[in-house]
Amino acid sequence: MAALITENFRFLSLFFKSKDVMIFNGLVALGTVGSQELFSVVAFHCPCSPARNYIYGLAAIGVPALALFLIGVIWNNHTWNLVAECHKRGAKNFSAAATFLLFSSIMGRAAVAPVTWSVISLLRGEAYICALSEFVAPTSLDKFPSSYGPETLARIPCKDIPGNLTSFKEEVIRRLRYESQLFGWLLIGVVAVVVFFTKCLKNCCSPLGYRQEDYWVQYRSSEAKLFQRTAAVHSKILAANNVKQFFGFVALDKEEKELVEEFPVEDVQPSPQWNAITGVYIYRENKGFPLYSRLHKWAKGVEGNGPGPDGQEMVF
Numbered sequence: 001m002a003a004l005i006t007e008n009f010r011f012l013s014l015f016f017k018s019k020d021v022m023i024f025n026g027l028v029a030l031g032t033v034g035s036q037e038l039f040s041v042v043a044f045h046c047p048c049s050p051a052r053n054y055i056y057g058l059a060a061i062g063v064p065a066l067a068l069f070l071i072g073v074i075w076n077n078h079t080w081n082l083v084a085e086c087h088k089r090g091a092k093n094f095s096a097a098a099t100f101l102l103f104s105s106i107m108g109r110a111a112v113a114p115v116t117w118s119v120i121s122l123l124r125g126e127a128y129i130c131a132l133s134e135f136v137a138p139t140s141l142d143k144f145p146s147s148y149g150p151e152t153l154a155r156i157p158c159k160d161i162p163g164n165l166t167s168f169k170e171e172v173i174r175r176l177r178y179e180s181q182l183f184g185w186l187l188i189g190v191v192a193v194v195v196f197f198t199k200c201l202k203n204c205c206s207p208l209g210y211r212q213e214d215y216w217v218q219y220r221s222s223e224a225k226l227f228q229r230t231a232a233v234h235s236k237i238l239a240a241n242n243v244k245q246f247f248g249f250v251a252l253d254k255e256e257k258e259l260v261e262e263f264p265v266e267d268v269q270p271s272p273q274w275n276a277i278t279g280v281y282i283y284r285e286n287k288g289f290p291l292y293s294r295l296h297k298w299a300k301g302v303e304g305n306g307p308g309p310d311g312q313e314m315v316f
Contacts, residue, residue, distance in 0.1 A: 046130035048158040050151055057131020061121045065114035072110030078280070079106050085279035102280060108198070115191055122184030125177035130157045132179075136172050208283070212290070216283065219292045227295070237265040273298070 047056050073079050082102055121127050134154035155161050156172050206213060237260050244250040252260065277294045284291050291297045 044126060046126075046157045048155045048160075050134050050154045053134055053154050053157075054131045057127045057129075060127040060130070061118055065117045068113035068117055069110050072113055073106060076106050076109055078102065078109075081278070081280045082106070104198075115187070119184050119187055122180045122187065125180035126157070128180035128183075129173055129176040132176055133157055133172060136175070141168050141171060216290075216292050219296075223293055223295060233259055233263060234265055237263055238268060241265060 044060055133156040136153055156169050240250045240260055276298045281294045286302050
């Protein structure tokens with residue numbers, strides 16, 4: 001039984017490790033849902049005024065979605081890799097398909113939170129009802145008093161409406177919530193179809209087999225973790241050496257002393273080496289052997305940025 005439980009935990013850990021992007025997107029979506037709920041309770045208050053309702057309702061959906069999208073672009077490491085690539089080498093080394101896929105990857109990941117926000121806003125319907133209540137045609141409501149116009153309809157989302165319009169208020173809210181939720185479900189369907197076809201296109205156009213692609217993902221994850229960990233130790237030891245040279249001694253705890261003794265650091269990497277391993281990388285092969293990252297390419301001593309006879313660019 002213990003062996004079975006251990007094996008199940010091992011399977012789950014490997015599964016979630018291989019699905020880190022999916023889990024991250026799920027956490028982003030859950031965080032967005034919680035933020036939207038908090039916003040609806042604390043910050044959303046329809047002005048109940050003609051013209052202002054429409055602007056406020058659209059802003060309540062669009063402005064947070066735009067802010068979440070920009071935050072997603074900023075937090076994406078691919079964004080800054082692309083900026084560094086364009087700054088150091090220019091985009092001439094990538095084909096049109098590669099450039100399109102890079103932008104699609106950045107925009108796709110950044111779109112998770114704003115799409116979730118828009119969907120939840122539409123399914124709740126409050127912002128949509130606030131924005132469009134004044135545009136409901138009074139003639140579409142049976143026996144609606146002709147003395148009331150858009151000014152009264154704009155107050156439908158609020159509580160202070162004439163008592164004889166209570167039944168019409170329920171009808172208008174029901175109609176607008178139906179439309180809002182319909183658009184929300186349609187948006188979910190469109191996003192699901194786009195994701196499905198994108199996944200199919202990616203797998204169909206990939207030059208790698210499933211196992212090699214999975215190996216590439218694991219390699220990049222391992223390289224990034226080891227690089228960050230090693231860089232932290234290297235920078236700490238270099239800083240300790242410089243401080244010691246300035247003061248004549250350096251105050252280190254026991255663990256830091258062991259690091260300094262175990263990993264002597266004599267010098268720093270020159271800028272050309274940092275530039276060589278920084279930027280966007282698309283899978284390439286050199287003489288039939290795969291190069292899984294810029295660091296891998298630098299370690300093998302492969303020169304050049306663009307695809308050549310011995311280094312074919314493979315995009316998916």
